[in-house]
Amino acid sequence: MIVFLIIMAVLLNTIIQATLIPYIGVFGVVPNTSIALIVLISLKKGRVYGSMFGLLAGLLQDVLFSLTIGVNGFILFFIGYFTGFAHNTFTRETAMNPFIFAGLGTIFYNFMYSLIQFFLSRDIVFVDAVKSIFSIEIVYNGLIAVVLFLILQRIFIQPSLRFGRR
Amino acid sequence: MYFLRKYKERMIVIFIAIILLIVIGQTSKERLSITGIERVTGNLLSPLTNGVTFAREKVTGFFSSISDTFDAKSENELLRDEIKKLESENLDLINIIGKTDYLRNELELAKSTEYNLIKGQVIGKEPGNWFDRFVIDIGADDGIVKGATVVQGVEVEQNLYQEGIIGKVVDVGDNWAKVTSLIDELSSVSFKIIRTQDGGVLSGSVDSMLEGYLFDFEADVIVGDKLYTSGLGGVYKKDVYIGEVTEINTSQEELTKTIVIKPAADFKKLYNVFVIVN
Structure with a gap:
């Protein structure tokens, strides 16, 4: 059931991101909801789920929009995988965790993206690359992760230990 | 066998990463047509x-x-x-x-x-x-x-x-x-100035501006000149309107004349x- 819900979330995310999100950019910066979603899945379900859904969402995005297949898949796969190491390490789940990890994920995403583009011999100026890596997108994605966290709390219901009848 | 079992997860991760890198390498080149999977998903x-x-x-x-x-x-x-x-x-x-x-x-x-x-x-x-x-x-x-x-x-x-x-x-x-x-970073277009027929190449940049340079350093260009595609290279159709020149920068050391263009269409x-x- 949870796998089905996550797949639906990934599909929905891709479609919404392609159609609605480009119109709500602030200062010309568009948030990347995929990063926020992958970070949340990873924190909640561990690195196996996180990496697999990162791969799925990334490849879907690549096939639909870019010419080079695999760039987003590669980066989101590793965002999911690395974030997954933080699974079950926090004693309390606060909204601060997804905020921080989504921010770090965004830095990683933009850094890897510029690196891959550089090795694919695209003309990327160093200053522009640094500007893109440390842009307002970090805060933006973090905030979206917090909002999604509050929504997803309803999907991932933690089983609690109970004795006797409810 | 022990080695395989111990590092199973890491090996899977590295395997997926290598496959993805190969796919990136393969698809980053100019392709003649899209693959079947892409067609179906699209x-x-x-x-x-x-x-x-x-x-x-x-x-x-x-x-x-x-x-x-x-x-x-x-x-x-x-x-x-x-x-x-x-x-x-x-x-x-x-x-x-x-x-x-x-x-x-x-x-x-x-x-x-x-x-x-x-x-x-x-x-x-x-x-x-x-x-x-x-x-x-x-x-x-x-x-x-x-x-x-x-x-x-x-x-x-x-x-x-x-x-x-x-x-x-x-x-x-x-x-x-x-x-x-x-205005995409990757697209370059060959242009000509309609008034003097001077040619050059312009391309987009990360900050969504059109910038270009002229083949001839001595070329006569003024603010307000209209640019059309020249059709060189066969990428774009010939004689399609691009926009107007808004800024001209001459760099004596590098012997280049760069221009900034305001595109006619609102991207x-x-x-x-x-x-x-x-």
Whole structure:
């Protein structure tokens, strides 16, 4: 059931991101909801789920929009995988965790993206690359992760230990 | 065997990473056509994105109509004054309003064009801030081919409507096509200045500006010069309007003359575009 819900979330995310999100950019910066979603899945379900859904969402995005297949898949796969190491390490789940990890994920995403583009011999100026890596997108994605966290709390219901009848 | 079991997870991760890197390497080159998987996924999701785009337009329309109601009272008084003014200069004003309208551009283009144009709607934009690409709702079924030039109707001078360049088709599915816009970092276009026939190359940049340089350092160029595509290289159709020169920078040391161009089309507001087919 949870796998089905996550797949639906990934599909929905891709479609919404392609159609609605480009119109709500602030200062010309568009948030990347995929990063926020992958970070949340990873924190909640561990690195196996996180990496697999990162791969799925990334490849879907690549096939639909870019010419080079695999760039987003590669980066989101590793965002999911690395974030997954933080699974079950926090004693309390606060909204601060997804905020921080989504921010770090965004830095990683933009850094890897510029690196891959550089090795694919695209003309990327160093200053522009640094500007893109440390842009307002970090805060933006973090905030979206917090909002999604509050929504997803309803999907991932933690089983609690109970004795006797409810 | 122990080694395999101990590092099983890491090996899977590295395996996936290597496969992805190979795919990136393979697909980053110029490809003749898209793969079957891409075609199927695109065909399936294109109607979905189309539907959401339709819904978005409805929702934005709904909200703007609500805010219109609130503004109605003050607007009413303004409009009354406006009507008085309009009545006196009725014909002239309607003429001017009509000219600036986008639809008018489209209509005039359809009248005056010498190309075979197919109209398409923008149904999705690429997520992320690195590139400027979008997807349109027409594809191979409508006769679109890879490499076709994408244009929009623009007013070049008073009463002169022409095609303004938007970009080119880079991938085609059955009912969708990916378009790379001119302000994308990766697209370069060869241009000529219509006044002096000097040539050069311009390309987009990360900050969505068009910048270019001239082949000839001594070339005569002034602010306001109009640029057209030269057709060199065969990437874009020849003689399509690009935009106007807004800035000229001469660097004595590097012996280059660079220019900044204001494109004729508004890339922030792309809803309908035309594709040139043969």
